[in-house]
Amino acid sequence: MIQILERFHIGTLRAIQALATRTAKPAVYLLLGVLPVEAEIHKRKLTFLHSLTTCSNNKIKEIINRQIAVNFDNNNSFFFQTALLLSKYNLPDIFDKNIPIPSKLSWKKLVKTEISSFWTCRLKEEAHQMSSLKFLNLNFGFAETTHPVCDSVEQNMIEIRKASTKVRMLTGTYMVQADKHKFSKYTIDPHACYASGK
Incomplete structure (x- = not known):
């Protein structure tokens, strides 16, 4: 199910930016400062977990404690799953009774910050490994902020x-004449400039 959401999300982001379907995923996310669907789902899960653990309703607390006791080792x-997310994003163990639970606003801010930094680092690492993104300056790529190329558009x-x-040039999807001759069945001089006639 998440793969379907991911395909739709990345397709929509590519369409918004008028990018080719072959554009690398890290570039699509970093240019707009958007997180992948998986990260957004993780944010929602962790904020819901906080709501459950801080709930004042005694019946709900009993159900939660029973579920934790019975199903904590169940992978589904x-x-x-939220315990795995807590360790993945280096968040405090909210199940530990010895650690005070942070307020709702501070928890949401902490979750947002940790998830954003995790995915920004991960996307930048993926982008560094892709030769098509060699011209993309990754110093500007952060979650929640757009790349300067997108900011400067009037x-x-x-x-x-x-x-x-x-x-398209930054993401390696713009075909320059030097690349076109590789794919053409006609002989084209890659060094000739047809605009100036030389």
Whole structure:
């Protein structure tokens, strides 16, 4: 199910940016400052976990304690999965009774910060391994902030086309003449400039 959501999400983000389907996923996310669907789901799970553990309803607390006791080692259990997420993102163990549970706002901020930094690092590592993204400056790629190429776009058609071309060049999907001759069945001089006639 998550793969279907992921395909839809990445396809929508590519369409918004007018990028080719062959554009690398890390570039699609880092240019817009958007996190993958998996990260967004993890945020929701962890904030829901906080809501459950801080609930003042005694019946709900009894059910939660019973579920933790019975299903904590069950791989499909919500509590088992959230315990894995807590360790994955280096978050405090909310199940430990000795550790005070943070307030709702501080928990949400902590979760957002840790998940954003984890996925930003992961996307940058993936981008460093891709030769098509060698021109993309990864110092600007952070979750929640757009890349300067996307920030500089004004609301007119010429600027939008310029930005689209810049993004395609940064992501390695823009075909320059030197690359076109590799795929053409006709003989094309890769060093000739047809615009100037030389």
